Amino acid sequence: MRREGGVGVGPPLPVADLSAADPTADGAGSRPEAPRPDGRHQVLVFAGVALAALYRLTDDGDGMLLVDLLTVGPHGPEGPDRQAPHGLPDSCVASGRSPAAEALRSGRPQWSGSDEPAASWTSSADAPSGEARGEPPGEPPQGALPLVRDGKRLGCLIVVGEPDHNDEGTHGFTAEQRGLVEFYAQEVAARLPDGGPQAGAADGDVTDGVPAPGSAGGGPAVAGSVLGTALEHLGAGSFTLTPGTGRIDADAAMLDLFDIPRGAFDGDVESLLAQTVPDDVPALMSVIEPRQAAPTGQPLEFRVRRPTGEPHWLRLSSRVAAGGARGPARVVGVVTDCSTVRLGTDEVTRVRRMAAALGDATSVREVSRVAVAALREPLGAQRLALAQLEADRLVVTVLDPPQSTAWPGVWHAAWRSEWPEAPLDALPTLRAALRGRRTSLWPEGTAFEAGLAGVGPGGLAVVPLLSRGRAVGVCLVGWDAPHPFSPEERSLLTATAGLVGQALTRARAYDREQELATTLQRSLLPRSLPELPGGVAVARYLPARRGLQVGGDWYDVIALPHNHVALVIGDVQGHSAAAATIMGQIRTAIRAYAVEGHPPDVVVSHANRLLVGMETDLFATCCYVDLGMEEGQAWCVRAGHPPPLLRHPDGDTEEVAVEGGPPLGVLAESEFPMTSVVLAPGTALALVTDGLVESAGLDMDVGLLRVRTTLAAADPANVDRMADDVLGDRGLGEDDVALLLLRYDGLKVRPIRAGWSVWRLPDAVLHARRFTARTLRSWKVAHMTDTVLLVVSELVTNALVHTEGAVHLDLMLTGDRLRVTVRDTSSRTPVKPVIVDWESTGGRGLLLVEAMSAAWGSTPVSGGKQVWCEIVVPAKESPREASPS
Template identity: 60%
Template structure:
């Protein structure tokens, strides 16, 4: 039954005899299952069984869980009551057989004379013992050939082991030369006479999908002293696929540098998961293939493992330096986790308390899945995670450890071969997915940060209006997009809204977006009408000598009168929601996109807004995708606008973007609710004639207006501001000069417009013996605030005074 295994041990390691002992739980002893050698085991003093409580090399190794290597002298001195039957001058090795924390038996090897087994032979034999343990564990599963322990006397405890095929090899890391025995070549489907001794020849027979994982084991740059295990597929010349299990160790030279790899390869096709387990792996693969972020990976792991495996707890964490950063705990309630975990709970998830979990740290250092059917003996921080069963899965990727996954069961849980294979496969898949997701998160955050820096940090507060905006980057792809929006206060009664989209997703698109947004803002603040603003931006983009183009929609709104001027450049039409809830598109005639034709015309469309109207500007990412037609997307937005209460503009914006979870394109949304001014400002204007007494006439006009408005206080200050501003305009400019007065509540604004674009400059120092040069200093001293804004072809200088309460 173990004939194949033990024969390989004897053949490759040069042992005189090999025997496998398995645990018989009925009799509480280790019973011999098979022996192979040049003589019967009794010749070397081996018994057919050993009591667990007795003193013998076999029982001692089993109880300690550590290999026991004895020289001839130590064999004689050990004494187990059968020394008189033992042959003289023999070395003995007893290797415990265990899997996932469960002890199954012992592999015993005997050799003639010498100083015992050297380091290389010991490493090979320990690798063989790992393979034997894996197959013994497989036999303990339903359909695996019967139980390991408790079999009837004289009955083979594990008949499938007779079909085990195992081979060995030695790889010289510096040269890449490999010494493989005939069994390894047979497992790989390579003819002995055609093998050239190069590791590349063996790797060429590996299934391409499994090659990266195998390369991470055998590449010198990824190697560290210690043991590794891996399952991979080989395709034979006939086209048949075979699963092989590799267990290897790296031996270092005197300087600690990896020198040789010792490996044992075994047939593993009969240990592969059942159809049900394969479907679970495929399901997890499908979930992880579409997982773009670390959060997506975490949710996928919980969905694919917790319920199908009946686990009570799942914890997934990333390894950052020496810290395990938890990405998900399920269940998410702190009360479901041990106290030491709850003590670290300072944000959404706690850090895994790795320092207080030495067993977890040991499992991560070893890099192999560790399974316990009972938490007895584990530290409380792990024991409470899974009292009935615990799995710790280190997550490898690209030859390094990137995280860990813990699964815990409250009720007793046995790990079958199929489940162990599922967990092993899961670890590799999740590790690779975490690496991809971490890279995506980093690049996406960089793109989002760039996008945020190019968009307004906050929207201004507008009189008689409420404006909100939303921006969502695309979830498909990592590069920054070209969508933008802006709200531009123009004067005391006008505001401009603009939304646009530069073609493509790239750094160039983001750069052009930033330039166009800045240009439109500058043209608007210069006082140009909406069609001129868009025309200037179009000529700028044409002159930039780029193949990219942009669409935009520009709206200038008179917040006092409610008149809105629309200009479209290849962009989607704006949407209007009337106070009665009806929603429609603005029938605004559009021009071509920016950057296409230098002399393109952009017609104006004027629409009057009533109080309670909601104006919506958006980009096509919200209403169009590979699975959504533009007409259907616009219809959905109109329906949401009609059904949502406009009193809360933020809630309305959230409702509009709620269906944009998975986006092919960026989404930009600008929403403005026009409420109208509760109290209409009082306005009066005067065209200043260029006469010697023009300032006197301006003061008289101002005084009459203030009396009409019942403004009796601060009149001297207002008249002084009028005198200085009108004088500056007449002295320093040519052309028409106009005086405008506006009273809005308790704010009185004096504004003087002229035809010169040159902004006034406040002097840094003043000679008080000179009669001129103090005008702006006086305006600044008498006003609550003052400033200058450009107008089309000129400017407007203004000063504002806060009046005491007055009756109008």
């Protein structure tokens, strides 16, 4: 398999083939030999690495040279194919399309076998620029990691994995293995000398595995090489365990972590367990015992005792290595010191405060604000963003600072609502962090995609927010000035990932419940209140704090004929979806009974019988007020509910003494007497539920007095502010609250009415026309006689022909509107014909009514219906204001 300027596994390339791509081809014909593996390399075995290669950037920055090799595992120098590790080119062009060049340019690791955009692993000279082909079938997984120190790019580390699948059953490095390799790359970068590939060595010598000037190949990469030295300083111990035998091979680094002298270890796993805190031994037994073995699970954290008695935190990761012909299956693992990611005293205090604040946060927005507020001060970052993951999109919940100009320009195009939403496909860096479930820290000068460019030019932290092993969101922290990441900051970000992730999961469930509750409550309560002639009505509703925040409190304002309005407020027992359902049914029933024209006591009686017939254990209270807007006459009915409250124009308040009946749904034959009260213009009528005036520590009489005091002090000119004053600054309480407030102003122009009972005689229509003509002359609108008589003739004729029983004609003049209403005893609604046969003599009545009037319709009433129409009286012909006769 041929390579040009790429890095991959395959036969070695001739020097002539690489000279065009190698800016330093003079010494590229030789390559360092791979060293003999030892116990240190077990860390890389656990990481699934069979070959590691170090490429160093040349002095001119145009190319990279292979300066160090390290092979481990069964395919190393002792394996059957000694040439396998040498399938790498001696050099590659830094501006080429190889994974090494792409990793160096972007500052991000490139992994084969992933969905992330990366350079082609099988690049060729004729391949289009930027084309990603993925990994050829059957080849080992590979990775290219940039080597950066103090913001300076030094080269690239290439790792090649075993050709078989990993422990997760997929081809490529697992997230845990990638994290270990990235940690190893950081140690390699820390050990590289400054300068180009020849820096730091005398003529003909090898220093840290880098060929010296004039050296043909630099000799073998021995223990002093960069790759080998980085392993020694990795701070990770490794072991090999044969399950069921109790025998373990531990390297020197692992013994140091357990504080066991290197010459005193007997190879027995019990010697290691003896150093472990007893409470943590059961967790380790899940790796040691074959029947409980779960070596591919999450890393285990445990404690060992120092000689001083102080506990020390270690982290163990393990996996099964297939034995095959070499012997039985083995467990290989890595133990690292995790005390640096354990929180110190100050960090513990911050995390405790964050946890307490997150415990009080209920919604996703509140959780996000708590997290950003907790991180802002200790991190000193210029930008913080938190987003939750929904399907394949990131939904931003909090930005700090909130101004859109402080964030990348790509976000501005998506700023459709308060915060933007971004698809993960447009943010591969975030997508990789979420899939790897690891915090990623990017130094100054890292090149990002357009969606992240400018968020953290001095340093960027991408923190996946985890819950139950999966990512539910992400937190971005960006600095403008160059920012070194301290161990304390890493610890705080690690703690934040778990705490905020769990809080987000809980808050999302809460938000879904509240969305359901809000949708249900809004669908059951009026969307808006009607405009009333001679008055203004407003309403307020506050859900209960407990449960679904949906309950049985309701209110309604129903416009009735003849300038009447019905004000209804009620409360169904309980705070649940069942209570809300009953509430919706009762509210609908009361509205239907009221529109039919029943008096208040009959409306409430019908609703009571309906609730009794529902066979539910819930009951309801209700207060119903029928108010005539012309005279201010109100009829009140109360069913176990707090009484209405009045605020008179002079500021005095009173509690209307309404004789009440029992709650609805208790007795089917209950009586609900009516109480009459007259309202003067400027009077405010308030209907409340018990959640506003009664609680465990508040008696209802005291609560009603408080509302009256607030009404007396409020300004009746602004009804909305008056309602807000009555509620005060109270938040969500133990009971839901409903308030209905109406200010009665009276009609500026009072209507004039006249009526005529139509007898079923042969000349009944003639008498109705004569009555109408006389009435119009007395009202000084005789010029409208022809139009009105035509409409009256058609409506009265239809009622006499198509119905039985009494027929009544009503005329009402209000300002420039004349309303004609014909009532009959039939509930059948008249239907306008769609097609009219012009040779027939019938079917044109309603068409004439529609043509002559501004509006018409049919309204069901108790015992029948009324068909009405309104005719506009021209302004120049309007009569002067008259009093009712």
